[in-house]
Every structure is written in C-alpha cells, then in structure tokens.
Amino acid sequence: MNASSEHVGVTPGKSASVGTPRAARRRAAGIYGTVITAAVLASAGGRLPTTALASAVLITLIVYWVAELYSEILGEQAVYAGSPIWPRIRDGMASTWTMVSAAYIPVLVLVVSRLFGASTTVAANIALAVAVVVLVIHGWFAGRAAKLHGVQLLIVTMIAGGLGIVMIILKNFVVTNLH
DSSP states (O other), rough: OHHHHHTOOTTTTTOTTTTTHHHHHHHHHHHHHHHHHHHHHHTTTSSSHHHHHHHHHHHHHHHHHHHHHHHEEEEEEEEOOOOOOOHHHHHHHHHHHHHHHTTHHHHHHHHHHHHOOOHHHHHHHHHHHHHHHHHHHHHHHHHHHTTOOOOHHHHHHHHHHHHHHHHHHHHHHHHHHHO
C-alpha cells in the first residue's frame, strides 16, 4: 500500500476532504487494515482465546502501520534531502492510522459476540463476516470518492468484499484440508 507519492504532495496539517491525496491514503489504509484484520481473524480465530485474538489483531496492525510509516519515511529521504521533517511524519501517522482503526468494529464484534455466549470459533467467524462487510463499505466509499457509478462502482465494491471472501475461503481450506 505504499503511497509515498501521494504523501509527498500533501501539505501537513491540511484536512482530509473527499478528493485530497490524504483522504485517498486514509481510504487505502482502511482497506489494507481491514484485509489484515480479516487475515488474522481467519488464521487464528477459534485457535486463540478472544482476548489473545483481539490483541493479535491490534498488535499485528500496529506492526504493519509502523512498517508502512518507516518505509515511507525512508522513501521520502530520496525526495527530501536529509532527515524527514516532523510535520510530514505526523501527517503520515495521522493519515494512515485508519490501518489500525479499521479493526475496531470487527474486534468489538468479536468481544461482544463472546460476551453474549458465542464460542471462540463462532465469535471469530462473526467478526470475520463483519470485516467483509466493512471491506464492502470501504470499497463503496472509495469508489464513490473516485466518482464511479453503475457497473464500475459495483466492480470496485465487489473487489473489496472479495478480498475478505478470499480470507474466508483460505480459512475453510486450511481448516478442512491442512488439519
């Protein structure tokens, strides 16, 4: 998801309205974070206790977020001689935090499902389904921001949801065939 070319043109501190590079970065980070969330839920759901699974999702996302920022900062040094300036670093942190916050709803659903008596596996599956719905919503909003309509909007939305469906298929394949 490296979006350093978008980041270079962003003025630190500017708001992220719908058509700005910063808003595009936030949408991309949200999709990326939700895919990572779905991957962790699919791979560890039902195998870890709920608290450990929720922690694994959030810690994994924070590691990815830091790695993205680190690689972007290094890449910017090729454009901006010397050390990266703090406003750019802060802007990068703010505009990509959605990579982590994308997990909030699925993780909340995971915990609430468990509190309402669902088994760890069922709670993880419910959270994974919610992650797919969140991906569809992210895809739809990204398509609308790109001013897509009709079939193009439908395709972009379905691709986003399809990323989550792939996680479900992989989970079922691994559980069925590799255990």
